[in-house]
Amino acid sequence: MDSKVRVRFAPSPTGGLHIGGVRTVLFNYLFAKHHGGEFILRIEDTDQSRFVAGAEQYILDTLNWCGMVPDESPVHHGAYGPYRQSERKHLYKQYADQLIEQGHAYYAFDTAADLEAKRNQIPNFQYSRAHRMEMKNSITLSENEVSDLLKSNTPYVIRIKMPEQENLTFHDLIRGEVSFDTSTVDDKVLLKADGMPTYHLAVVVDDHLMKITHAFRGEEWLPSAPVHILLWKYLFGLDKMPKWAHLPLILKPEGHGKLSKRDGERLGFPVFAMDWMDPNTKEQTIGFKERGFLPEALINLLALLGWNDGTDKEIFSIEELISQFSLERVHKGGAKFDYEKAKWFNQEWIKKTDDATLATLVKPFFDDAQIEVHEPSYLVKVIGLVKDRCHLLTDFITQSSFFFQAPSQIDTAALLPKWDDKKQAFFTALILEYQTMLSKGEAITQASELELHFKNLAATHEIKPGDLMLPLRVMLVGGKFGPGVFDIIQSIELEDAQKRIDHSLKLLSNK
């Protein structure tokens, strides 16, 4: 490697960060760290009309949560700032002017209405070689007319003048040789009437100024790559241009097309990394974080959507990803998002995470659900008991709330068909024995002893223990789920168990 690898993620702060964006960050980050390079966050806020307050902070928060902290950014500083394009506005015009002087760009004075009319008049109108001579610009106007317009402060944009029939070929790190005929690309606007650059100019100028060595972005940018290649050629030289890689898209689970926020709402899964509330519409969008995903799982599943290490290995830590990642193994085709598989990744990461760490992560969800945890070590113990049956951190609530409070609903309907006086008598005797033990201070505290005691009593009553296990479970947890019943009694302790059985007995005898 001749120079230090420098990559950038360059989002516009227009809303929540879509997992497609997170994966673009991830591939940038993995590549940079794999090569011992730097990862830069640059905010592309050149469109004031689309600016959304809080979106930049949200992006930073997301990167932070994911553990992909930029080396340089608007808040991490660095030698190549500022890192917001709006603060770099003054830098761009000179390059646009340079292009005009070189004859590679021109002024265009057409109004929005002019363009609108032209588009209505000509199907598939393109501001390009075919039609630029019919428009109001510095190619069709005389020098005097142009300077008069400029002097009178007539609004204008600067457009690139796409060359005629030039074959442009560049090497994409993922796709190999990609070529375009320049005459099929229109004369893109480079500098807008408000003096701000468009993406096309800004990305080239900033990548150059920030010494970016590798530029990765979504596949949707491929068709405008020729514009950027040309700009590099005119402004800084092709030998200075970063290596490009256009990443495959993340697609809808069913049907086709790019995954969108709407798909998540429609199909019931998150698309944004974290919760996002649009400050203008007040619309809330759920995130992977709040849905109960571990950042390690999100990273893992995103990495495997379009990349693999060539083996059957699927569970990777970020460190493993950094050491194994290579662009050569990134796919060309898009990948459909599958929420079931996403949950499987999370489950695997829950199993990998130790109980104490899980406890601190689960605690906020318990707080939200208003489940009081008096003893942190008790939560850790409970987590150990139920973690195998949780796909999401939120599952811990349904899987373990009964360890902290009596169930609010008892599924008596599941018991009633097989309920009889013998069982009623057995459970009545059981709570009586529990009460006796408690009053004597001889309460059993081992799950195995509880089981033995239970079975002995069943034998006395001449009932198969198997016929009693399900009723006992439902009485304790409210339904047909949860870990071993005697582990539960052991955890909630005899007094509480006795109360729950008593309560259920009353419900059953009232039916």
Next chain:
RNA sequence: GGAGCGUUCGACUAAGGGUUAGGUCACCUCCCUUUCACGGAGGUAAUACGGGUUCGAAUCCCGUACGCUCUACCA
């Protein structure tokens, strides 16, 4: 319409001239579990289509179909 890119089980993918086309998720069966899971053992299921090249093609070439992206003073 134009341009570019893509296409292996339902989904994510492995195999890059020679494999009974492998793995994972999902689904189904069985075992374990006196619940639900976890775990274990099996099963269903794919090279878009048509031509070449070759002893041999998922793999190389050509064509077709289909899909996607872009085609804004948005990124």
